[in-house]
Amino acid sequence: MTSSVTELQAELAGLEDPRVREVNERHGDDHGVNLSKLRAIAKRLKTQHELALELWATDDTAARLLALLVCRPKSFAAEELDTMLREARANKVRDWLVNYVVKKSSHAEQLRLAWFDDADAAVASAGWALTSERVRKSPVGLDLPALLDTIEAEMRDAPERLQWAMNDCLAHIGIEHPEHRARALAIGERLEVLKDYPTPPNCTSPFAPAWIAEIVRRREVPAS
Structure with missing residues (x-):
């Protein structure tokens, strides 16, 4: 019907x-x-x-x-x-x-590139969300150091939605790419974005250093 x-x-x-x-x-x-x-x-x-x-x-x-x-x-x-x-x-x-x-x-990659630097923070946050997806699943061709440069320079003062999207990307770079983990952790610690965000018990904090450390710890726990 x-x-x-x-x-x-x-x-x-x-x-x-x-x-x-x-x-x-x-x-x-x-x-x-x-x-x-x-x-x-x-x-x-x-x-x-x-x-x-x-x-x-x-x-x-x-x-x-x-x-x-x-x-x-x-x-x-x-x-x-x-x-x-x-x-x-x-x-x-x-x-x-x-x-x-x-x-x-x-059209995901085309739109990621079009949205990434958009003047509208809501649109730019969508570009960052698509970038996080590539960081996790298909990072070949991404300039991860340049992404970290941008996050370090802009995340603390970004509008809320864009700040969350950048923070998500920062955490995934630290989680998925060990060669960039120390810098990702250092950026998170220095900027302190979402450090005091209220997190329910048994949930992972969105504060990037805590998030990175927790997920890496879980992945390193040997299977029983």
Whole structure:
């Protein structure tokens, strides 16, 4: 059974929870739908790219999140993905667009290069997120010392979203590339970005030196 955009918007509205919205708004997301319930709708719909385009066009955050789960990532042109990122308002929409769509697209590297130095911090943070992905999975061709130079010079005073993305890249350089670990640790210690970030028990701190040390420690523990 095919659902229309109007029916899906009504279904999403019925899932609105004021408590969820309150939490989400503290993180820059203007919706109140439990994401597990939203994912259940996406699972029911399966891939429907044309429907995804219609959902995206509503400009509603919950509908756009659903769109990103039911679209066909490889069907987007680079220009479409660029436009979508720039018109996205909510942090979760940007994150899902990058992680669930752009990373699966053949345009990921083109967009990484286009976004990396963008004047819009939200767009630049997407470029850094794609760079972190390459640091982890396909670092050949990346100038890691130059990335560390930029992080060292710019991370402390960067806008929050961009600062988090740079910090993520710093941590992954330290974790994945032992030859650069000492410098990554030194940069993190000197800049102290996220050093005092409240971290729940049994969770890894986002402070890069602590994050690097913990993941390296786990990887060095011999299997029992």
